[in-house]
């Protein structure tokens with residue numbers, strides 16, 4: 001029988017237990033017809049005296065506090081590896097759970113609650129919450145530069161708690177311009193949310209495009225109408241007093257301002273004889289004699305003035321210890337390159353028959369440089385070393401051919417997979 005979890009269906013604190021349940025194979029269900037209005041009733045307060053959610057009902061009584069609930073769920077199955085494999089792993093799992101709660105989540109909440117109208121908005125308090133959050137994300141980023149997961153080589157409860165806490169930040173407050181300072185945190189977060197057990201609970205995750213505007217404080221226990229300011233002028237005065245706003249807020253305002261969409265500078269380049277879609281069609285439609293048809297066709301079409309070719313090499317191949325995580329990393333990269341579909345073609349090889357796997361690729365870009373908007377918008381770009389292909393060098397040309405063709409062995413090694421961006 002499923003354990004019942006009392007919480008709303010979008011509560012990231014409840015997601016911790018739901019994701020953990022997926023990993024360990026325990027049935028946990030959200031309470032049917034859950035109503036936030038019920039959490040201060042005497043009946044609910046018997047389950048959690050502070051009147052907050054989530055609360056898990058177990059055959060032996062209720063458990064509250066989301067981290068404790070997640071730990072309970074994991075221990076129902078012995079721990080199923082979610083606590084690592086040694087005493088020190090266990091210590092580190094607990095270390096990161098506390099860090100995720102006290103250094104990441106606490107500061108996200110200090111930033112978010114006033115903006116939602118659940119606490120008074122004070123600019124210096126917001127600035128200090130953001131500074132503390134950045135300090136924590138900086139430390140996490142440094143750690144993740146050389147680690148795929150927080151502990152060991154697979155997902156632990158620490159990753160579940162950390163990802164759920166980051167999730168709230170990513171969907172509500174932390175825009176791309178904010179998170180790009182922490183590329184390893186970005187990579188970690190997007191990799192984790194794409195894991196099947198996370199995806200099942202979180203669904204498609206979309207990073208916020210702006211920081212929410214400040215709302216006037218809602219008074220607890222009063223109907224929504226009463227929380228509204230009495231005089232119409234009041235909110236305007238409050239808004240004026242906000243200045244100076246922290247930078248992220250200004251960024252958000254800028255993002256919100258309606259601006260005409262500037263033309264992509266690549267559209268202003270002199271026309272090229274190479275029609276990218278023609279090459280993509282040739283690539284897709286060639287089923288036999290690939291060398292003679294597609295590769296030959298590529299070089300016949302190739303316009304070295306209008307296009308350039310680039311090799312890329314993943315900088316952190318040592319981290320590629322789990323095949324499906326490595327494959328997900330590459331899939332995520334190609335998804336994020338969607339913005340360059342009109343201007344690029346790419347081939348990514350995942351190389352090796354056993355871990356650690358190497359990730360290498362070749363890309364065709366419109367123009368002579370990697371398009372700046374791609375470098376800015378797609379954080380994966382900085383996880384690779386990029387080298388322009390010298391097409392006068394036959395060895396380099398042959399390497400391009402081998403990559404486009406998925407030649408195996410590639411540089412003496414088997415291919416785990418090859419993925420194409422077209």
Ligand SMILES: N[C@@H](CCC(=O)N[C@@H](CS)C(=O)NCC(=O)O)C(=O)O
Nearest residue numbers: 011013051052053054064065066067
């Ligand atoms: N530390 C608690 C936080 C619980 C919490 O703040 N819950 C919010 C919803 S996410 C709530 O119930 N708020 C209602 C209230 O504060 O009255 C946990 O991790 O479970």
